[in-house]
Every structure is written in structure tokens, then in C-alpha cells.
Amino acid sequence: MAPEDRTNRHADPEPPLERNPPDRKALPAYATGLTAVAKSLEVSLREMGPVRTAETWSKINQKSGFDCPSCAWADPLGKRETFEFCENGAKAMADDATTKELNPEFFARYSVAELSQQTDHWLNAQGRLTHPMILREGKTHYESIAWPEAFAAIARELNALASPDEAAFYTSGKASNEAAFLFQLFARQFGTNNLPDCSNMCHESSGAGLKETLGAGKSTVTLEDLEQTDCIIVIGQNPGTNHPRMLTSLQIAKRRGAKIIAINPLKEVALQHFKHPQEPLSVFKPATTIADLYLQVRINGDVAILKGLGKFLLEQNAVDHDFIRDYTAGFDEFVAALQATTWDEITTASGIARSYIEDAGRILIQQRTLVICWAMGLTQHRNAVDNIRELVNLLLLGGNVGKPNAGALCVRGHSNVQGDRTMGIWEKMDDEFLDALGSEFRFSPPREHGLDTVATIEAMADGRVKAFIGLGGNFLSATPDTHLVAQGLTQCRLTVGIGTRLNRFHLTAGKTALILPCLGRTDIDRQAFGIQTITVENTISWVSGSKGHLEPLSPLNRSEVAIVAGIAEATLGTRSGTDWHGLTDNYDRIRDAASRIVPGFENFNQRIRAGGFFAPVPSKERIFKTATGKAQFSITQIRTIPLDPGQFLMMTIRTHDQFNTVIYGLDDRYRGIYNGRRVVFMHPQDIAQQGLEDGALVDITSHYEGRERHVKQFRLVAYDIPRTCVAAYFPEANPLVAVESRADISQTPASKSIVVTFTRAAHS
Ligand SMILES: Nc1nc2c(c(=O)[nH]1)N[C@H]1C(S)=C(S)[C@@H](COP(=O)(O)OP(=O)(O)OC[C@H]3O[C@@H](n4cnc5c(=O)[nH]c(N)nc54)[C@H](O)[C@@H]3O)O[C@H]1N2
Numbered sequence: 186m187a188p189e190d191r192t193n194r195h196a197d198p199e200p201p202l203e204r205n206p207p208d209r210k211a212l213p214a215y216a217t218g219l220t221a222v223a224k225s226l227e228v229s230l231r232e233m234g235p236v237r238t239a240e241t242w243s244k245i246n247q248k249s250g251f252d253c254p255s256c257a258w259a260d261p262l263g264k265r266e267t268f269e270f271c272e273n274g275a276k277a278m279a280d281d282a283t284t285k286e287l288n289p290e291f292f293a294r295y296s297v298a299e300l301s302q303q304t305d306h307w308l309n310a311q312g313r314l315t316h317p318m319i320l321r322e323g324k325t326h327y328e329s330i331a332w333p334e335a336f337a338a339i340a341r342e343l344n345a346l347a348s349p350d351e352a353a354f355y356t357s358g359k360a361s362n363e364a365a366f367l368f369q370l371f372a373r374q375f376g377t378n379n380l381p382d383c384s385n386m387c388h389e390s391s392g393a394g395l396k397e398t399l400g401a402g403k404s405t406v407t408l409e410d411l412e413q414t415d416c417i418i419v420i421g422q423n424p425g426t427n428h429p430r431m432l433t434s435l436q437i438a439k440r441r442g443a444k445i446i447a448i449n450p451l452k453e454v455a456l457q458h459f460k461h462p463q464e465p466l467s468v469f470k471p472a473t474t475i476a477d478l479y480l481q482v483r484i485n486g487d488v489a490i491l492k493g494l495g496k497f498l499l500e501q502n503a504v505d506h507d508f509i510r511d512y513t514a515g516f517d518e519f520v521a522a523l524q525a526t527t528w529d530e531i532t533t534a535s536g537i538a539r540s541y542i543e544d545a546g547r548i549l550i551q552q553r554t555l556v557i558c559w560a561m562g563l564t565q566h567r568n569a570v571d572n573i574r575e576l577v578n579l580l581l582l583g584g585n586v587g588k589p590n591a592g593a594l595c596v597r598g599h600s601n602v603q604g605d606r607t608m609g610i611w612e613k614m615d616d617e618f619l620d621a622l623g624s625e626f627r628f629s630p631p632r633e634h635g636l637d638t639v640a641t642i643e644a645m646a647d648g649r650v651k652a653f654i655g656l657g658g659n660f661l662s663a664t665p666d667t668h669l670v671a672q673g674l675t676q677c678r679l680t681v682g683i684g685t686r687l688n689r690f691h692l693t694a695g696k697t698a699l700i701l702p703c704l705g706r707t708d709i710d711r712q713a714f715g716i717q718t719i720t721v722e723n724t725i726s727w728v729s730g731s732k733g734h735l736e737p738l739s740p741l742n743r744s745e746v747a748i749v750a751g752i753a754e755a756t757l758g759t760r761s762g763t764d765w766h767g768l769t770d771n772y773d774r775i776r777d778a779a780s781r782i783v784p785g786f787e788n789f790n791q792r793i794r795a796g797g798f799f800a801p802v803p804s805k806e807r808i809f810k811t812a813t814g815k816a817q818f819s820i821t822q823i824r825t826i827p828l829d830p831g832q833f834l835m836m837t838i839r840t841h842d843q844f845n846t847v848i849y850g851l852d853d854r855y856r857g858i859y860n861g862r863r864v865v866f867m868h869p870q871d872i873a874q875q876g877l878e879d880g881a882l883v884d885i886t887s888h889y890e891g892r893e894r895h896v897k898q899f900r901l902v903a904y905d906i907p908r909t910c911v912a913a914y915f916p917e918a919n920p921l922v923a924v925e926s927r928a929d930i931s932q933t934p935a936s937k938s939i940v941v942t943f944t945r946a947a948h949s
Pocket residue numbers: 255256257273387420421422423424426427428448449450451453482483484485486487560561562563597598599836837838839840841843844845846937
């Protein structure tokens with residue numbers, strides 16, 4: 186590229202192609218053996234050296250320490266393991282606690298266009314951001330800027346907008362409760378409810394489905410319930426990679442005699458066999474068999490399979506009639522609709538024979554209690570909310586809600602995604618919350634619902650949103666329709682990323698763009714009143730404190746709270762009666778304010794000091810805040826996605842070496858893939874039928890309502906996956922996801938139901 190072409194406008198939103206095919210190895214026999222510990226140590230030592238490693242390993246998820254920055258899995262409340270974290274937590278921790286600096290010299294060396302030609306792995310590996318940086322209009326390189334000027338530049342752009350609704354304030358689920366609370370307060374004082382978040386792409390469908398049927402959008406179980414239950418269904422979830430500590434609980438349940446049913450198009454290794462990495466002598470012990478029954482469902486065949494299970498229970502009259510009579514509504518209509526659904530429809534749509542569904546049904550009948558766990562395999566489809574409605578139907582049939590050792594476990598992603606929502610990060614918070622917020626801070630919050638993630642993408646692309654601030658995250662690579670998002674972002678007058686690491690979002694910059702470096706979970710957060718604690722809420726609604734213990738890498742890095750407050754103060758000036766400085770000086774004050782606004786958070790500070798507390802979930806106590814006051818049975822349709830000959834249904838999934846768009850490494854060892862990410866898993870007979878061969882280099886085209894989208898140069902991998910179903914990795918495949926292809930009600934992008942075709946790539 187000629188130097189004069191190196192403007193920030195030429196950044197390519199897609200990661201670069203891969204030169205070599207990936208290496209392939211046989212799948213391991215079980216998950217998380219000793220290799221996991223060795224891997225964790227290796228990563229930690231490389232990134233932070235022995236002293237910081239020792240300090241960090243001893244503090245993570247311990248009572249006096251910090252919350253693991255990886256997933257939202259729960260810590261045991263009683264006795265803890267010596268090291269209460271997993272290999273992937275170790276990678277996330279090392280990422281935060283690294284000693285590698287990404288400083289202004291780095292940004293002077295590379296233009297934005299040059300950086301965009303690097304891989305995501307390379308961008309992330311460059312280290313922690315250490316200085317506020319700005320990309321000025323017409324410039325090709327980010328330059329450092331002092332904090333007050335950074336805040337002033339943002340304020341100038343925000344205040345120049347014709348309306349507050351021309352700005353969008355995005356939150357990624359790592360942000361602390363305190364930062365999230367201030368962020369939504371700022372957005373609402375500025376005058377908009379445009380608060381898209383990562384949850385819109387994640388468990389929004391779960392929240393919507395659970396709220397409608399059980400009256401509360403959260404899980405109804407504790408960790409103990411999971412470990413003590415008789416039966417567990419793990420559906421649409423890959424805990425071995427994404428929630429490894431959950432395997433410990435599955436193992437505990439298993440050893441007590443619980444039965445486990447896995448429902449997944451892929452035979453994920455960890456759902457089959459597991460060894461606890463920290464158990465003494467585990468190397469000499471046989472691995473624990475996890476799934477008693479593995480149903481290799483077709484992609485999006487879950488509504489069908491869940492209906493099949495319900496139908497079997499009804500046929501066997503194995504339902505809890507007392508519970509149904511006392512606590513539910515809509516049962517008769519549900520039964521009538523299910524009777525009208527034929528086994529033929531069920532087996533065709535699910536790809537599972539009736540006898541296997543009945544085997545699963547028999548397991549359910551023999552056990553007294555059931556927990557259903559799920560994640561993205563259910564939530565990222567056009568009928569995702571139906572998936573949730575159907576799994577609730579199944580729970581209700583057996584009376585498995587609001588009793589010990591039973592219930593719904595919606596396994597969240599980001600470590601504080603649930604807390605951020607509790608703190609008001611939502612484009613449509615209810616009036617009760619907004620009234621309380623307004624009276625506490627003496628202003629009138631806007632009432633009109635704001636934009637969620639997909640609506641923000643569309644508004645940016647057609648010029649209605651002109652300024653974007655991201656509290657963490659990667660709005661470019663995590664979102665669907667990558668090229669449309671890039672177009673929208675680069676059209677913006679202002680894009681701002683508050684983050685710890687460089688990513689591709691920072692490179693698809695608006696006319697003016699800023700990167701604001703924040704503290705991570707492992708860093709000591711010092712403010713006027715001393716070292717501060719932040720709080721988080723995990724997947725089972727446990728709220729607890731987290732305190733960093735490492736000296737921040739750069740004295741210039743500020744806490745998320747301080748950055749949000751700085752932007753708010755500079756932007757709102759005398760328009761705001763809020764003491765932003767005072768709130769930053771002492772986070773207890775933020776929590777005190779929140780305790781008067783968020784239901785169930787009374788005495789927030791005292792209860793955090795005492796160790797933590799459960800945020801209220803009424804459905805846990807069989808209080809159903811639904812329209813009828815009862816738990817609601819739902820009626821859904823089986824909606825199969827029609828495929829023409831040569832078309833496939835694609836799901837986009839995570840490797841073992843990434844956290845969302847953060848790529849730690851290039852291996853996916855539980856699926857036998859090494860040194861590469863641009864792969865497509867396909868059934869060997871489908872490969873042959875396409876006239877292709879294992880390892881062939883292909884281009885992929887997606888088809889949505891007559892429009893095609895393309896990505897280039899992926900390698901075919903012959904794999905045990907249902908016919909006409911394929912899988913590729915997120916985020917490489919995201920350009921294929923049409924922004925319009927999203928779930929009813931929740932608007933979650935259907936990134937696990939993409940209709941695609943393949944052609945041999947030109948340059949194999
Ligand atoms: N190490 C690590 N941990 C993470 C993350 C990470 O990237 N890396 N991400 C975090 C986040 S934000 C989230 S939301 C979670 C995600 O956790 P998961 O939901 O486990 O993540 P995915 O890789 O999207 O895997 C989805 C699983 O669902 C299956 N699946 C796909 N489509 C279907 C379907 O139609 N039906 C059924 N039954 N199964 C299906 C896939 O085969 C795969 O096993 O993990 C969190 N934890």
C-alpha cells in the first residue's frame with residue numbers, strides 16, 4: 186500500500202486471511218487433565234513473570250481477592266479449591282496482569298490501516314493500553330492526549346449533536362456494577378436511553394423468555410442445586426471451553442449419581458469425559474463420564490426435541506399435577522397443541538430418532554429433580570425465545586421450578602453481564618427504576634425506549650447515530666454484518682473505546698476516535714478515599730466484591746468509574762447536579778445511591794462487606810410476576826429453516842483459545858485444530874457430495890432474504906456433525922450474519938442459524 190493511501194478510512198474490518206492450513210490432531214479422550222494446569226502456568230509466566238503470577242494466582246476468586254475476569258460462572262460459597270479458577274481464567278488474568286505495554290511509540294510506528302492488516306491475535310498480544318490516545322480528523326495515526334483534553338474532545342462532539350439520541354452508549358459485560366451504574370446515569374442525564382449492550386447479542390433471548398414465563402429474567406438455581414440435583418440437561422452449551430469450572434459441579438453431581446443428558450450438534454469432548462485438573466493424583470484416575478446420553482441434535486432442532494420430551498412425559502402421565510394446578514397457567518392449551526404435534530415433525534426437525542428422545546424421557550421420569558443449563562446454542566436463533574419457552578415448559582411439567590435442586594440455569598457469558606443489566610444498562614428500563622433514578626439524582630430521565638445493538642447498527646449505518654462510546658467490548662467484531670458495522674462506525678463523528686487492549690473496533694474509527702485505557706480486575710484502584718472495591722453479579726445472581734492487588738502497569742490508566750465520571754462532568758457541566766468527583770472518590774457512595782434505586786439492593790455496602798448477597802429472583806420462591814401471576818406454559822411452533830440443495834445451516838462458535846473477540850492463541854485443542862482459525866466443520870459425506878475434499882479451501886456465501894454476503898478462504902474439516910449442518914468460528918464468520926436476521930422479541934442476531942453455500946476458493 187502506498188503511504189498516501191494510509192488513511193484511517195482504508196482499514197479493513199475483516200481479519201487477514203491465513204496463509205497455511207491449520208494443523209490437525211486426533212481429539213483428546215477427555216477434557217481438562219493436567220495439560221490445563223501446565224498451560225495456565227505457561228501463559229501466566231510468559232505474560233506476567235513469576236512474582237505477579239504467584240500473587241495473582243493466590244488472589245483470584247478468593248474472599249479477599251478479585252473476581253475472575255473471564256466468564257460469569259459462580260464460585261462455591263463454602264470451602265474453596267487452592268486455586269479457584271480454570272485455564273481460561275488464567276489466560277484472561279494474564280491478559281489483564283501482563284507487563285507488556287502498548288504505548289504511544291507503538292501507535293507512532295503503525296498507522297491505523299497498517300494495524301488493521303494484523304490478526305486479532307497479534308493486536309491483542311501487543312499488551313495493555315497505557316495512554317489515552319486520539320485519532321484526529323484526517324490523520325492516519327493515533328497520538329497521545331492528556332486526560333482533560335480527551336474528555337473535552339468527547340464533550341465537544343457530544344454537545345454538538347442535534348439530539349442526545351444521536352449518541353449510543355454501549356456496554357460490554359466486564360464492566361463493574363459501579364461503572365455500569367454511572368454509565369447509564371450519564372447517558373440518561375445526557376438525554377437518551379440508547380444503551381445497547383453485549384447482552385443483546387447473548388442471553389437477551391433467555392431474559393425475554395424467562396421474564397414472560399416465570400416473571401424474572403434470571404436463573405432460578407444456586408450452585409448447590411446444580412450439584413445436588415438428580416438430573417441435568419446441558420443444551421446448547423460447551424462448558425469445557427466456556428465455563429470450565431462448571432465441569433467441577435457436573436462431576437460432583439455425577440459422583441452423587443446424577444444423570445446428565447447433553448443436547449448438542451457437536452460431540453464436545455468435555456461433555457463426554459472430564460478429569461479435574463486440581464484433584465490430587467487425577468492423572469492416575471479414570472476420567473469421569475459426564476453425559477449418560479448424548480443427543481446430537483440438528484442445529485436449531487431444539488424446539489422439536491424439547492417438545493418430544495414434553496410429549497413423552499405427557500404420554501407417560503409423568504407430570505406434577507399439583508404444581509401445575511397451583512402454580513401455572515395455560516396447561517390445557519399447551520397439552521392440546523402438543524398433542525397436535527406429530528412425532529414425525531419432531532424427529533424430522535430435530536434429526537433425533539423417537540427412541541432416543543424416549544430414552545431421555547425415561548431418564549427424566551426416573552429422577553425427582555431436574556436442572557436445565559443452556560447458553561448460546563439456544564439463544565442465537567430467530568426462534569430463540571421459543572427455545573426458552575419450551576425448556577420452561579419442560580421444567581414446569583415436572584414441577585422443577587422453585588424447589589430445591591431443580592430449575593433453570595441460564596449460564597451467562599461475561600463475568601458481570603448480569604450485574605450491568607441490574608444496574609440499569611438496558612434501552613428499556615421500567616418506569617419504577619427510572620422514577621427512582623430521577624428522584625435520587627434530581628432530573629427527569631428520558632422515557633422513550635432507546636436503541637439496542639442491532640438498532641444501533643442500523644441507525645449508525647443510515648446516519649441517525651453519529652457518536653458511539655463503548656464501555657469495553659469490540660463493537661466491530663462481536664456484532665453481525667461486519668461490513669455494515671464498519672461503514673456505520675467510520676461514518677460517525679466520534680467513536681470512543683474505554684478498554685484494556687487494542688482491538689479491531691479501535692481501527693474502524695469515526696472521524697475523531699479515542700482510546701481510553703482503563704484499569705482491569707487485577708489492578709489496584711486507588712481513589713481519594715483509598716483503595717476501592719468494585720462489585721459484580723454472577724450467573725446465579727450472587728453479588729460480591731472484587732479488589733485488584735497489582736500495581737497498575739501505567740500511572741495514567743484510570744478506573745472505568747473515573748473515566749465515565751470524567752466524560753460525564755466534561756459533557757454535562759452545570760446541566761448535571763451530580764457530584765461526579767465525589768462518586769469517584771468513594772465507590773461506597775455509588776453503591777449507596779444504587780441501594781435506593783435497585784430493588785433488593787438495600788444495605789448494598791454492608792452486605793458486600795459481609796461477603797455478598799443474592800440479588801432477588803422471585804421465581805426461585807415460586808412467586809411468578811407474570812401477567813397471570815402464574816408460571817406460564819407457552820405454545821410454540823416447530824419452524825425449520827428451509828435449505829435448498831447445496832445449502833447448509835451454519836453455527837458460529839468459540840475455540841478453546843479465545844474470549845469472544847479476544848484471541849489468546851490459534852488452537853482449539855478439544856476439536857483437534859491447531860494454528861489456524863479459518864475452518865469449517867462439515868460432515869464427510871456432505872464434503873464428498875459437494876465434490877470437495879477434507880482440507881479444501883472454500884469461499885462461503887450466506888443467503889438472507891435474497892441478499893448474499895461473502896467471506897473468503899476457509900478450510901473444510903471433516904467432522905462428526907449432523908448432515909447439512911456446519912460450524913465456523915466467531916468472529917471470522919460474522920460478515921455472513923445479516924443484521925436483519927435476528928430473534929423475534931429479543932432481537933438477538935441469529936448467529937447460529939446462517940444459511941450458507943460453499944464454492945472452491947480461487948487460490949487454493
Ligand atoms: N474461554 C471462554 N469462555 C467464555 C467465552 C469465550 O469466548 N471463551 N465467552 C463467554 C460468553 S460472552 C458467553 S455468552 C459464553 C458462551 O458459551 P457457549 O454458549 O458454550 O459458547 P459457544 O461457543 O457459542 O457454544 C455454543 C455451543 O452450543 C452448540 N450449539 C450451537 N448451535 C446449537 C443449536 O442449535 N442447538 C444446540 N443444542 N446446540 C447448539 C455448539 O455446538 C456449542 O457447543 O461463554 C463465556 N465464556
